[in-house]
Structure formats: structure tokens, C-alpha cells
Amino acid sequence: MDPAKDISAVKLPFETGEYLITWDVPDLKGGLIAIPGLLTVDKGKYPTGVLYGDLPIEWVSEKATGVASFPQHHGFDVLTGRLSNGGYVALMNGELSYTFPGHGRAVGAFAALSLDPFDSSEHRRYAAVELQIEGLESIMGLAPIQHVKMPMKAGDEPVWEATVNKDAKFTWVVGGQSMTFSYDYTVRALDGYEFKMAFGPVLRLNSDEPLAVADWWLEWVRPLRQLVSLLTGAPREIRYFLSVVDAAAPRSHRDQVFGWDITHLPVNSTRAAVEEIHSAVNLSSDSLSLLDLLHAWRRQVAARHPLFETYGSMATTPDQHPRSRFLLLLQALEGSYGFENRTKHEADKAKYGAKRREVLARAMQLLKKADYAFINKNLRREAQQGLDSALADLLKRLPNEIAQELAEAKLIEAVRAADTGKGAVPLQTALTRVRNALSHGSSSYEPQDLEIAADILERAVRSEAIRLLGAPLGAQNRAAKKTQG
Secondary structure: OOOOOOOOOOOOOOOOEEEEEEEEEEOOOOOEEEEEEEEEEOOOOOOEEEEEOOOOOOOOOOOOOOOOOOOEEEEEEEEEEEEOOOOEEEEEEEEEEEEEOOEEEEEEEEEEEEOOOOOOOOOOEEEEEEEEEOOHHHHHOOOOEEEEEOOOOOOOOOOOEEEEOOOOOEEEEEOOEEEEEEEEEEEEOOOOOOOEEEEEEEEEEEEEEEEEHHHHHHHHHHHHHHHHHHHHOOOOOEEEEEEEOOOOOOHHHOEEEEEOOEOOOOOOOOHHHHHHOOOOOOHHHHOOOHHHHHHHHHHHHHOOOHHHHHHHHHOOOOOOOHHHHHHHHHHHHHHHHHHHOHHHHHHHHHHHHHHHHHHHHHHHHHOOHHHHHHHHHHOOOOOOOOHHHHHHHHHHHOOHHHHHHHHHOHHHHHHHHHOOOOOOOOHHHHHHHHHHHHHHOOOOOOHHHHHHHHHHHHHHHHHHHHHHOOOOHHHHHHHHOOOOO
């Protein structure tokens, strides 16, 4: 007997895999020709197509012994087709390659599968999208079930009840944009033998100005994934991405977007999964808006804030080497300090420049020409703005445990043990020495020691990023603290 199939809180209109398709391929005369082939949409891969048949090859000669060079490449904005199951596809932002007269290949950045035909000349624009990202429940801070009722002892009424938590839904609005978080759920209770409910977190985004898939991705989806990864302290997957022209359209008529960074494995929420993820932010208790945090993230990126430029990509990248991770985290902290203290640094630079000119003027009168030339060449032209200052400022604001953990790390102990000066090397100076040694290749350190230090520094960077997004002190401290388990 086959076991009962599990149920999913979210059912997607299309599945990953291979589809038979008839492609609408541009000919050489401004029209379209139907070419049979395949479409493949898989987890973690760019969507691809294969084309078979009489392809529109560019021939050098039209005679019986025609000549052509291969491969032939043609970029496209949109390549459309009709699936054998009755659906439609738009392959976007890609390239067609003809390897020989009867065989071609297409690769796109995205593929949208739909029950409605696409325009072959322009991108479809969508007023709303729906997506699921790992870790959303931990950020929200509310469970989907408010309370349950069940018989606890003999004689109790044999009734099992679950009351849905109506408060486990948030809607935020900014200008012509809105974001709603809620739990979708499925119930299986009609077969007389089983009663089961499954809940899954869903984000729905609406924009008064409809956007193409690539714009939704660049302006909303990718920054959201980076933000969620930052808040939860680990890379988080995009589990699915649906888009819709009309926000009121039924789920079955929502286009499903496939791309290399979308898994198409919707998750059901469980207490174990939520408790495993430690979010620095709890939107419910911290009274924060995820939409506001996203806008703050985008403003920092638009301003080219060094911390967000550096750490934004790191937040979603697993398995970095400890050396590069350590260096990038320190670079993020140093850049953040410099960016936040630009006005002071400009004033220091002006003051230093005036002092430098005075010193050189006196040196010109007192020194030989060769000595003056040496001083002029080697005396710094700008006020020093180093990593020491950035780390000293940061360590004063972070919980004491960060400095204590770094001081006890083998990496710092090794630097201090190698110093022959009087007294212990300050913590920020020790970190700077490690950075300089690694950058210049003058020294090396054990990868496991760098990894431990990088883990501590990453919490410091997360705390700093959360502060810059406008989150309260409690969230900053939670990001800095070492989680247990």
C-alpha cells in the first residue's frame, strides 16, 4: 500500500523539468517561424531551450552548395513558445546559438511560464508578484495557529480544533507600493481517515507601476533575499516566484518565473525550522516594517555605501574561504566607518594639507635639495584614515562579548604573542596587522583560526548593517550575540 502523500501549503502552477515546445523563432525577414524543440527549467540552472529543424541560418551563399559559418549567435530580449501541455513560455534576456543547420540552443536569464500567450516583441509587465524566501517566519515572529483544542483525558469531547491566528498577517504601504506577509494553508480533512493542515509563509508585493520580470528581480526580489539573509545570519533560498498582470487574478493564472537562483520547492512552516533560524529582527515585537527595511537597504545600495556593497553579496554566498571572508568583512567595516565619517575626514584632510604645506615650506629653507625632494615624495599627502579607527569606534558600540571573544581567539593571541613591545597590542591594532599581513602576503595564518575570527566579525558587520537600516538597539544587540545550538 502506498503511503499517503504529504500536502503542501502552496501549490505552484508549473513544475521543474523538461517540456516539449514549439518555439517562435525570428526569421531573417522580420517575421517568426515555428521550430520544434525542448524547454528545460531546473533548480539552480539558467532556463534553456533546444531547437530542431529548419533554422533561419545566415548563409554566405544561397546556391545548392551554400556556405555558412558556425556557431551563429543572436541575442534576444524575449523568445516565446507554446508548450505541448497548452501553456506558454517567454525566455528572457538571452542568446540563441545555432551550432549547425538543424540544431540550435537558447539560454535565458529568466523564463516565465503562463497559461496566457506572450507578446513576442516586448516584455510582459506585472503589477504584482508573490514569492517565498526561507526564514520569513523567523523574521515575522508570529505563528499561524493561535490555539488548538484536543481531548486530554478520558471523557473529554473527542474534538480537535485549530484556530488560525488572524494577527499573523502584516501589510505595509509606501507610496504606490505595498507588501503583505501572510500564511497560505491547505487542509486535508474530507477522506474520513486523516485531518491535516499545512502552513507556508508568503510575501505578496504590489506596485502601481507595473514592472518587467527583470526589474522585479533587481529592485525587489534579489534585495529581499539579501535582506532576509542578513537578518537571519545565513544565505536563504528563494523558494518560488510568481508574477501576475492583475493582482486579482486567480493563482492558476499567475506566471511562474524560473531562474538560476530559484529552487521551486515551497516550504511548509514547522516549529523546528523556525527555532533553528535565529533572526536579529522580530517585526512583530520590534514594530518594524519589512517594506521600510527593504527601502532602507535599497537607499544604502543606491548611495553606494561600502558596507552594503561589500556585504550585500556576501550575505547570500555560502562556502567562502576563511581568508577572503575575513578580509571582506574588515573591508566592509573600514568602508562603513569612512563613509559615515566623510565630513570629519574632509575637515581632517584640509587641516592636514595646510599643515603639510607649512612643514614643506620650512623644510625647503632648511634642507638640501635632495633631502627636501625625499621628504616631499614620502610624506603622506592626505590625513590617515585607517582600519584602527574604524574598529575602535565599532568595538565601543557593540556588546562587550564581541571584543571579549575576539581577544580570546587564537588569531589575536598569535599576533600578541609575536609582538615584542611593551604591553598587549590593542585589539583593533592586532586585527589591522592580520589584515595587512594577509593583503601583502607577508604572513599566513591557520584557516580555522581565521574562520573563528570571521564568524565573530560577521556578527559585528550584521549588527552595523542593521543599525544603518534603522532597526532598534535590541535588534543590533541580537545580531551581535552568539547564538546557541
